[in-house]
Amino acid sequence: MRSRADERIRPYTAGLDEALARVVRDTTAHIGAIYLLGPRGDATDDGEQILLMEAEIGLPGQIVKPWTRIRTNASAPVAAAVRRRRLIWVPDRQEMAARFPGAALALPYRFACVAVPLWDGSRLWGALVLLWPASRPAELAAAERETVEAAAHNMATLLAQAADSGHALEPAGEPRVLPQGRALMPEPHAAMAGYLDRLRGACVALNLDGVITFADATAAALLGSDVADLRGKPLWEVAAWLKDPVFEDRCRAAVVSQELTWCTARHPDGRELRFWLYPDPSGISLRITPAAQDDPANAYPRDPSAGAAGMHRVDVYYNFLHMVAGLTRALNVREAVDLIADHVMPVFRAAAMTIVIAEGGRMRIVGSHGYPADVLDRFDGLPLNAPTPVAQVLRSGEPLFAGSWSELGELYPELSRDDPMQAWAFLPLAVSDDIFGTCVLAFDQPHPFTAEQRATLTALAGMMGPALDRALVYDTKDRLSHTLQTSLLPGSLPEIAGLEVAARYVPATRGVGVGGDFYDLIKLDDTTVAAVIADVQGHNMTAAALMGQVRTAIHAHAATGAGPGDVLMHTNRLLIDLRADLFTSCLLVYINLRLRTLCAANAGHLPPLLRPPSMPAEVIDVPPGVLLGIDFDADYPTVQTPFPPGAVLALYTDGLVESPGTDLDEAIGGLAAHLTRACDEPLEHLTDGLLDHAPHTRHRADDIALLLLQHRAACG
Numbered sequence: 208m209r210s211r212a213d214e215r216i217r218p219y220t221a222g223l224d225e226a227l228a229r230v231v232r233d234t235t236a237h238i239g240a241i242y243l244l245g246p247r248g249d250a251t252d253d254g255e256q257i258l259l260m261e262a263e264i265g266l267p268g269q270i271v272k273p274w275t276r277i278r279t280n281a282s283a284p285v286a287a288a289v290r291r292r293r294l295i296w297v298p299d300r301q302e303m304a305a306r307f308p309g310a311a312l313a314l315p316y317r318f319a320c321v322a323v324p325l326w327d328g329s330r331l332w333g334a335l336v337l338l339w340p341a342s343r344p345a346e347l348a349a350a351e352r353e354t355v356e357a358a359a360h361n362m363a364t365l366l367a368q369a370a371d372s373g374h375a376l377e378p379a380g381e382p383r384v385l386p387q388g389r390a391l392m393p394e395p396h397a398a399m400a401g402y403l404d405r406l407r408g409a410c411v412a413l414n415l416d417g418v419i420t421f422a423d424a425t426a427a428a429l430l431g432s433d434v435a436d437l438r439g440k441p442l443w444e445v446a447a448w449l450k451d452p453v454f455e456d457r458c459r460a461a462v463v464s465q466e467l468t469w470c471t472a473r474h475p476d477g478r479e480l481r482f483w484l485y486p487d488p489s490g491i492s493l494r495i496t497p498a499a500q501d502d503p504a505n506a507y508p509r510d511p512s513a514g515a516a517g518m519h520r521v522d523v524y525y526n527f528l529h530m531v532a533g534l535t536r537a538l539n540v541r542e543a544v545d546l547i548a549d550h551v552m553p554v555f556r557a558a559a560m561t562i563v564i565a566e567g568g569r570m571r572i573v574g575s576h577g578y579p580a581d582v583l584d585r586f587d588g589l590p591l592n593a594p595t596p597v598a599q600v601l602r603s604g605e606p607l608f609a610g611s612w613s614e615l616g617e618l619y620p621e622l623s624r625d626d627p628m629q630a631w632a633f634l635p636l637a638v639s640d641d642i643f644g645t646c647v648l649a650f651d652q653p654h655p656f657t658a659e660q661r662a663t664l665t666a667l668a669g670m671m672g673p674a675l676d677r678a679l680v681y682d683t684k685d686r687l688s689h690t691l692q693t694s695l696l697p698g699s700l701p702e703i704a705g706l707e708v709a710a711r712y713v714p715a716t717r718g719v720g721v722g723g724d725f726y727d728l729i730k731l732d733d734t735t736v737a738a739v740i741a742d743v744q745g746h747n748m749t750a751a752a753l754m755g756q757v758r759t760a761i762h763a764h765a766a767t768g769a770g771p772g773d774v775l776m777h778t779n780r781l782l783i784d785l786r787a788d789l790f791t792s793c794l795l796v797y798i799n800l801r802l803r804t805l806c807a808a809n810a811g812h813l814p815p816l817l818r819p820p821s822m823p824a825e826v827i828d829v830p831p832g833v834l835l836g837i838d839f840d841a842d843y844p845t846v847q848t849p850f851p852p853g854a855v856l857a858l859y860t861d862g863l864v865e866s867p868g869t870d871l872d873e874a875i876g877g878l879a880a881h882l883t884r885a886c887d888e889p890l891e892h893l894t895d896g897l898l899d900h901a902p903h904t905r906h907r908a909d910d911i912a913l914l915l916l917q918h919r920a921a922c923g
Contacts, residue, residue: 219369219376223362224262224385230358231264231337234351237465237488238265238338241362242277242285243378244331255280258289258333259378264385265338265488267415270459273313275382282309282669288322288334294356295322298345304662305606308669311662317341317464323355327363330370335359340465409495415462417442420490429474429495448475454482461486471498539685543678544574547671551648552576555660558651559628562636562675563597564644570597573679578649585625594621597645600633604642606665607633611653630654632661634668638676646671701730705800705919709890711898713862713911723750723791724860724912727758729765734801737765737774740812740858740914741793753787757835761795771795771808775835775843779810782836791835794858798850798916805850808843810835813861816879820853824882826875855890856916857882857897862909866902874902890917 223241231239240263244256260275279286284295284307297303297320304311319339325332335358347355369376409426411419422430422437430437430446443450449472457470461484469483479498484491537543540562548560559577563570563586572587591598596607596619609615609631615622628649636644646668656664700708710726723743730736739761743750760778769777775795782791794812798805807815807827811834818824832843850856857878864874881900885893894915901911 215374216369216376219365219374220262220383222365223376224383226358226362226365227262227264227335228385230335230355233354233358234337234339236265236337236339238336238463239263240266240274240336240382241325241333242289242336243325243333243366243376244279244289245378258285260382261333261376261378262383262385265415265462267417267459267462270314270462271382271384282307284310284320284322285334285336288324289331292324292326292331294324294352296347297321298347299341300662301658301665304666304669306669308666311666312670314463315659315663315666316460317466319343319345321347321355323359325359325363325366327360327367330363330367332363332366335362338463342466409493411437411442411493411495412490413442413458413493414490417458419445426493426495429480448472457482457484458491460484461491537674537678539682540573540675540678543671543675544576547646548576551667555632555648555664556650557648559647559649561647561649562644563601563647564636564679565591565601565642570595570601573644579627582625582627594619596622596631596633597647600635600645601642604635604637606635606661606668607631608656608661609633610655627651630656632656632664634664634671636668636672636675638673643672643676643679696725697727700728701736703730703736703800704733706736706798707890707917707919709894709915711894711911711913713898713901713913723754723789724862724910725754725758726858726912726914727761728914728916729762731765731797735797735799737761737771738796738798738856738858738914738916739793740860740912741791742812742860742912743791744789750789753782753789753791756785756787757782757791757793761793770845771797771806772843772845775808775810775832776841779833779835779837779841779843780839783839787836790837793835794829796856796858798856800850800918803849803851803918804847805856806845806847808832808845810841810843813859813864813875816857816859816875816882817848817850818855818857818879818882818886819849819851821886824855824857824879826879850918852918854918855882855893858914858916859897860910860912862911863897863901863913865909869902890915 227239227241230236241261242258243261245259256279258277258279260271263271266274277283277286279289284297284303287307288295297306299319300311300315300317303320318341321337323335325334335355337355366376409429410421410423411426411430412421414420418439418441419437420439422434424434427434427437432445437445451472453470454472457468460466460468465486465488467483467485469481471479471481473479481496481498483494483496485494486492537546544560544562547562551557552560557577559575561575561578561583562573564573565571568591570586570589570591570593572583575583586595586597589595589598591601596609596615600607607618609618611630612624615631626649629652630650632648634646634648635642636646648664696712700710708728710728712724712726723741725739725741725743727739728736729739739758741754741757743754743757757778760781761774764774764777775793778793791810792812793810794807794815795809796805796807796815805817807829809829809831811831814826814829814831816824817827827846827848829846830844833841859878864878865871866874878897878900881897882893885896888896894913897913897915898911
């Protein structure tokens with residue numbers, strides 16, 4: 208970061224400041240800011256660059272701080288202008304909610320906004336942002352566009368000159384605040400004093416930072432101080448009881464929207480007061496009256512600081528903040544739908560909610576709360592060209608609101624009254640401008656939607672869309688991965704006279720996807736089989752594909768008559784030749800029922816357990832060779848041991864015994880003890896019991912493969 212005292216760059220920063228002040232004045236904007244791209248070294252962990260506010264005019268400190276750093280991939284006009292290298296015009300809050308839901312929720316006020324990239328034709332330096340009151344014309348006039356783009360080009364040229372001279376401007380630690388507005392007002396003359404007295408209320412003037420620049424005697428008495436002592440002090444310092452989220456929200460709304468607003472607050476002595484906030488680009492004028500006094504507030508249906516269903520805006524957005532935070536952790540559609548229902552339905556007092564997506568040219572309901580099943584069945588599967596509001600929103604991407612059946616009937620006269628609800632909000636769900644679904648909020652009573660509610664719901668849907676899209680992708684991948692996993696496991700195991708077999712595969716409970724655990728049983732001849740248990744590193748499609756290659760290689764080499772050690776050696780070399788970059792542990796056991804023996808080789812896998820008849824289960828110490836896929840010259844020595852009638856052999860993967868904070872040898876010993884105690888149980892029951900013995904955690908991170916083999920005979 209540069210030093211503010213660096214005289215070499217001062218002419219360039221002064222030039223930027225002058226250009227910003229001029230474009231704000233020439234366009235009558237009340238807020239302006241310059242953003243510069245941060246150095247590459249200041250990028251986020253995922254490589255996204257950061258836009259840093261370099262200078263601003265008209266923004267109070269409490270609003271500036273959250274907007275001094277913006278990622279270039281953020282849902283904000285300034286980031287979009289940089290990404291797309293073009294001017295971004297947002298005329299009102301509704302448009303902001305539809306296109307930039309993140310910004311609309313973070314700044315839920317009425318204003319128009321333009322963002323222009325600082326682009327000199329070859330290099331991108333940042334962006335210029337200007338704000339106007341929402342009361343201005345909805346179109347950006349050609350002359351205004353020309354003025355804004357000319358200012359942005361001049362700024363980019365200045366930045367290029369600085370860089371070419373060896374004095375490139377890197378954003379400072381904090382933005383420069385350009386002066387705007389009037390200085391502290393002199394004492395009012397007699398006519399002004401008379402005018403204020405006749406208003407029959409307290410009058411206070413604040414600059415953009417909340418510092419008192421004027422107060423009359425009534426206000427001084429209300430604030431518990433003298434007039435002379437108030438001037439120059441922050442309002443929150445002399446009236447700590449006004450440091451309230453609702454009052455602060457109204458101050459931000461007045462400054463950003465440049466519109467009259469009001470709220471109520473309770474004085475420490477118990478009086479309820481109404482605060483009228485009259486803004487201009489230099490600050491806010493407060494008029495304070497008793498809340499019960501008959502004044503123009505009667506024209507307002509409710510406190511403008513209140514959000515959905517009469518809740519204060521701060522409460523509404525606190526609730527939505529929790530929802531957005533929860534959606535980042537939701538892995539599947541069911542979790543995402545439940546979170547949305549829990550946080551949105553109570554705020555808007557909705558009776559039902561349904562999420563519909565487009566799939567194969569039809570509408571598919573993926574989640575619902577509050578709607579009867581028979582109603583959902585009638586709409587699920589309708590074609591996308593059906594004359595319904597859900598399909599219309601899916602096609603157009605525009606939200607649709609119907610406050611009553613009569614409103615909906617006017618729009619869709621052919622729609623049957625199968626739906627028991629009385630009002631609806633149909634909200635588009637999108638990701639990267641691709642409309643993939645509709646969220647339906649329904650009400651059991653007529654519900655006139657205010658402009659603020661429409662904008663809030665539209666912005667909210669914009670936040671829901673990417674989370675639901677991620678959940679849909681996760682669910683699809685999860686289904687595909689487990690289908691792949693199941694297809695790679697043996698559909699059935701060969702029947703061998705004198706050998707009873709039981710096997711289980713249990714996938715990880717959450718968030719892991721397809722695993723690399725597998726088991727197999729290969730018939731070598733009428734009395735000999737090869738039992739395989741293995742675990743491929745990783746939990747993805749690559750691991751699953753490698754699992755299939757390992758199974759195929761073991762089958763092929765075992766069919767040639769090679770022993771277990773040679774089979775592992777050849778499989779290891781194949782994996783190295785394939786350059787899979789994943790390692791595999793594998794235990795291969797040949798069982799000869801005629802000779803009543805087993806011969807085992809081990810490539811870094813957990814040891815097998817053997818329970819001889821009438822004896823405790825024990826670990827077979829098979830030398831653990833190197834994992835498959837690491838050392839081309841690795842060899843795998845074998846161990847031979849008796850396998851008498853009645854004996855049970857257990858092969859398993861680490862998901863059956865490993866858990867954080869548990870000693871692995873103790874866990875294997877506990878598994879052996881359970882195998883000993885269950886001597887008389889049928890093999891299928893024994894399999895279930897061993898799985899119950901597995902570590903029970905809320906979200907198990909690893910799969911389990913288990914293969915039990917018993918030489919048929921009574922267990923004495």
